[in-house]
Amino acid sequence: MQNCIFCTSARTPACHPANLSLQARPAKEGEYGATHGRLRPQFRRHPGLFSAQAQGVTVTSRSIATGAGPSDTPPEAPISGFSVRPFLQLARLDKPIGTWLLYWPCAWSITLASQYVDAPVSVAASNILLFGVGAVVMRGAGCTINDMWDAKMDRLVERTKSRPIASGQVSHFQALVFLGAQLSTGLAVLVNLNTYSILLGASSLSLVTIYPLMKRITYWPQFVLGLAFNWGTLLGWSAVAGSCNWPILLPMYAGSVAWTLVYDTIYAHQDKVDDVTAGVKSTALLFSEQTKPILSAFSTIFLSSMAFSLLFQMAVLSEHPAFFAALGAAGAQLAWQVGTANLDSRADCWRKFVSNQYLGLLIWLGLAVDYGLHIWKLQGEEAMEGHVEDSIKGRPRLV
Secondary structure (H helix, E strand, C coil), X not given: CCECCXXXXXXXXXXXXXXXXXXXXXXXXXXXXXXCCCEEEEECCCHHHHHHHHCCCCCCHXXXXXXXXXXXXXXXXXXXXXXXXXXXXXXXXXXXXXXHHHHHHHHHHHHHHXXXXXXXXXHHHHHHHHHHHHHHHHHHHHHHHXXXXXXXXXXXXXXXXXXXXXXXXXXXHHHHHHHHHHHHHHHHHHCCCCHHHHHHHHCCHHHHHHHHHHHHHCCCHHHHHHHHHCCHHHHHHHHHHCCCCHHHHHHHHHHHHHHHHHHHHHHHHHHHHHHHHHCCCCHHHHHHXXXXXXXXXXXXXXXXXXXXXXXXXXXXXXXCHHHHHHHHHHHHHHHHHHHHCCCCCHHHHHHHHHCHHHHHHHHHHHHHHHHHHHHHHHHHHHHHHHHHHHHHCCCCCCC
């Protein structure tokens, strides 16, 4: 059966030349023939030609020439009606869970460093705010890089095929321009830090860039993600203290990477069926039926590393009662999370993954309470010293 030359579909009775009749109407002012009293020919609408447009499909010159339908070619970004929404979705502003998971290690480190160096509350608060902005911007930049790498793969995965680049809402060039704006904003945040921290922060970009490539060549992309996502553990401390205290930070960094392996492996179980078809590798596929016992081991590494960094290096258990209480509660949350996760249910994997934002908050609240008590204690000691000095000088202290 031949195809219709107008709609590229199989020819139907509606495509018969007799049905493409010419209708005559008087020519309008300014049209050819208007001054000569001629009639202007007009084609009657061809149902096949206009049905595609009625369904919202754009028939391109390529599809007409080759007979390929819209699903046979990669979608292109729409050229009309600019919208901000696809760019907000590209930066995942509609799904802030990733921003929280990037932010909490920064907040832990900032708060702990502030207590360690006796920094005033204003220093801790300004860095908490600055790193919050940085987490939003750089998480968005990481997502843009990831989607630019993975556009073809994303089209093969049910959960990701509607992402802006994969679905054609944003072109690669538009994404590149947007990425430039994101990285420029991130640089504006970074230059507010000390020189040591600027260099340390810039060095993390290599991890952010290569992470999407890892899922093509190794079953451990979650490990590389952990290295990149928890860089704030190092950066937050150096922003407050001016440099890194490695005996404290390395165990905390290693523990945070183990935490990422836990939550992102659960996340990866959402796509394990589609990932096989798309050729994507992950720890979810690697661990398979052994996922829960392996994640239990990583949870133990996370909790013990966090405890080790404070208990044995700072040697002040009495200085962190709230933190260790919070760490115990975090352990209970991880036990619930791993133990009850239905790894064959996308909905439950997502719920368990999202619950990690509350785990991060819980640990930060413990550190924040300890820091607040520490500042209150210092202020009390300073006030006492002031009274002693005044009494030595023989004059009362004005309070």
